Ligand SMILES: Nc1ncnc2c1ncn2[C@@H]1O[C@H](COP(=O)(O)OP(=O)(O)O)[C@@H](O)[C@H]1O
């Protein structure tokens with residue numbers, strides 16, 4: 001699904017050069033749930049931005065869904081994000097002046113769906129996150145957890161192949177964080193690939209695989225798929 | 237999907253978002269409304285002024301010049317002097333003709349009287365006309381076009397003291413006045429005009445056009461010429477051959493001042509100068525209004541730019557998020573265009589009402605004609621274009637914002 005090899009990214013300002021990623025290589029298979037951990041400033045967000053086509057990289061190759069994306073135009077990158085990628089942000093990033101319904105509608109309009117199709121998808125996505133009754137509310141009228149669920153509905157409404165989440169629970173208390181995580185697990189179990197950045201080892205452990213980033217490089221892999229399979233077996 | 241459908245598709249949520257954070261937008265919409273009201277009315281007034289300035293006076297403006305004659309010597313032979321002066325003027329090479337008159341179009345000073353088409357008429361049967369007291373050379377000197385009957389004959393011309401009665405006068409009317417007095421076809425030649433003293437004045441001719449001397453007079457085209465010129469407060473008019481006027485004017489001044497010292501020749505002016513002075517106020521008004529329009533359009537344009545720039549800065553995160561969710565640069569530009577279009581449209585709706593309100597007030601206060609409604613749609617289109625053009629630069633800047641702003645704190 002996602003194949004990065006020897007990716008590097010340097011941020012240049014007048015005074016300093018920051019090597020945000022160096023020789024960064026990573027493979028994420030279709031249907032995987034990968035958690036990315038690492039100290040602050042280690043390059044997690046940079047990785048996610050490059051993976052999600054929000055930023056370009058300097059050297060290396062990146063195949064998304066088997067397609068080389070390094071030379072795509074800005075418009076094609078937008079279209080790919082719109083069709084294949086869903087984003088969930090730490091700060092929810094809902095548009096404050098739009099209702100829940102209109103927020104979920106945003107990517108669907110860029111997709112060019114007709115009104116009927118958009119309505120069907122918005123209602124389905126809000127149903128899925130349990131907020132169908134809040135369609136007319138403004139983000140400010142919802143709790144943090146609810147806002148993040150709206151953001152999840154927005155990410156899901158376009159039926160993306162892969163979901164990128166940057167600290168999706170960073171602004172939530174532990175109860176709400178658990179709810180959000182359970183929702184992500186449910187989405188993943190229906191086939192959507194998820195890459196989630198988190199600094200919470202508790203949450204990270206519930207992913208199939210854990211990638212630790214240090215200083216712009218992958219420093220450690222932990223595969224939980226055996227462990228979680230065992231846990232699922234135990235729970236059953 | 238064509239561009240217009242795409243724009244319309246965006247309008248719904250943009251409008252809903254606008255109504256939720258509207259403070260800046262409302263101010264700009266009001267500014268647009270005021271702009272529309274002022275520019276429609278200002279352009280209407282300018283048009284009105286230009287139209288009035290373009291009205292033909294009937295006179296050969298380019299080649300005519302005039303001067304006042306003021307006798308001051310005791311026992312001055314006014315009549316003899318006027319006749320001698322005119323003979324000398326007509327003899328000058330380059331002079332087409334010269335005449336003595338009390339007034340002429342565009343002078344802004346002169347007289348008018350009421351006349352009726354039958355004897356013993358009642359009050360409302362009298363109609364006013366500018367009263368030109370002239371000689372047999374006047375039509376030719378002013379360059380008026382005779383369309384019926386004939387010009388005055390020399391034997392019909394009398395010199396008259398200011399407070400005396402007309403002596404055997406005959407009249408030539410303008411077409412407009414002839415049609416008013418002898419409807420429907422204005423066949424006035426051979427008919428008779430009666431003044432307030434019941435003096436019967438046979439009509440011998442009709443000219444196509446000769447404005448009254450006052451440009452703001454309601455019945456500007458109602459004028460009548462009479463074959464008794466005035467001995468006091470007379471003016472000479474001279475028509476030069478094409479291109480000869482500027483050479484002739486100083487020459488005429490010199491000739492007249494040297495030929496007779498019993499009278500003064502004053503305020504020698506070309507008809508072009510008189511026209512410019514007479515319409516000077518109109519021209520100044522038009523220039524002021526154009527400046528007002530330019531200024532208010534700049535201010536409103538800057539207001540739109542300011543609001544859009546403010547919004548771009550305040551919405552950096554939102555713009556990054558939209559980009560992350562799949563908006564192309566064009567979608568971001570389009571968002572700001574539609575938003576601006578909605579604001580100017582709201583302004584236009586209020587402004588249309590305001591335009592008529594302002595017009596109504598001006599009609600009552602300054603006696604202006606009421607606003608022609610056609611100016612409103614034209615003004616609205618202009619407002620739309622202004623809104624779209626003004627927002628273009630901030631919108632482009634917004635579209636250049638990095639999609640990564642969605643994940644980076646700004
Ligand atoms: N736009 C930028 N310009 C300059 N430096 C940047 C920019 N974005 C990130 N960095 C730097 O790159 C490094 C990695 O940042 P980031 O990927 O945000 O780390 P993390 O998400 O792991 O905290 C940091 O040192 C950060 O300061």
Ligand SMILES: [Mg+2]
Nearest residue numbers: 044045046166
């Ligand atoms: Mg980060």
